[in-house]
Amino acid sequence: MKKIAIACLFLVSTFANAQPLVAVIETERGVMKAELNDRAAPSTVANFVNLALRGFYDGLSFHRVERNFMAQGGDPRADGTGGPGYQFAGELLLKHNRQGVLSMANSGPGTDGSQFFITHLATPHLDGKHSVFGRVTEGLPVVLQIRRRDKIQSITIQGDPSELFRRRERQLAEWNAVLDQQFPSLRAAFSPQ
Numbered sequence: 001m002k003k004i005a006i007a008c009l010f011l012v013s014t015f016a017n018a019q020p021l022v023a024v025i026e027t028e029r030g031v032m033k034a035e036l037n038d039r040a041a042p043s044t045v046a047n048f049v050n051l052a053l054r055g056f057y058d059g060l061s062f063h064r065v066e067r068n069f070m071a072q073g074g075d076p077r078a079d080g081t082g083g084p085g086y087q088f089a090g091e092l093l094l095k096h097n098r099q100g101v102l103s104m105a106n107s108g109p110g111t112d113g114s115q116f117f118i119t120h121l122a123t124p125h126l127d128g129k130h131s132v133f134g135r136v137t138e139g140l141p142v143v144l145q146i147r148r149r150d151k152i153q154s155i156t157i158q159g160d161p162s163e164l165f166r167r168r169e170r171q172l173a174e175w176n177a178v179l180d181q182q183f184p185s186l187r188a189a190f191s192p193q
Contacts, residue, residue, distance in 0.1 A: 029150055030141075062146050071118050102134035
């Protein structure tokens with residue numbers, strides 16, 4: 001029993017000390033950093049990180065911005081109808097309980113793709129409908145300054161997604177096959193170390 005308790009403590013301390021993945025979102029208005037929650041939303045974070053590493057978001061715009069609500073981007077068509085060419089089911093564990101929540105836009109269950117939004121304030125009416133997968137930890141004022149058609153210059157990822165990508169290997173392979181076909185100019189897919 002003592003060995004099991006020690007093993008559990010080791011695992012808890014290992015996960016507690018693991019560095020979170022952080023998205024650095026560079027826009028025309030400034031830079032935001034968002035901590036990503038791959039424990040509560042592993043598929044959503046794997047998707048977002050994969051798209052960011054491949055350069056999918058670079059140069060796209062925030063096509064929908066509503067004051068006192070949110071800023072939405074990640075649509076290659078810039079009209080709210082575009083995506084990466086695939087869809088997946090949301091992970092609805094976390095809440096839209098503050099300013100700076102990073103969440104996936106969708107058109108109903110099973111339609112998450114590439115579009116995401118960042119809240120200006122708590123939006124509890126979105127709970128259970130959209131996948132929260134992170135929160136802005138630096139640059140909150142930038143969220144409020146974003147205007148419609150402002151560009152996402154780049155989204156880079158701090159931290160190593162290798163373990164997450166290993167756990168989502170089959171899903172990522174399916175997504176990357178679609179991306180390679182529909183967006184051939186994207187950077188090559190990330191290979192876990």
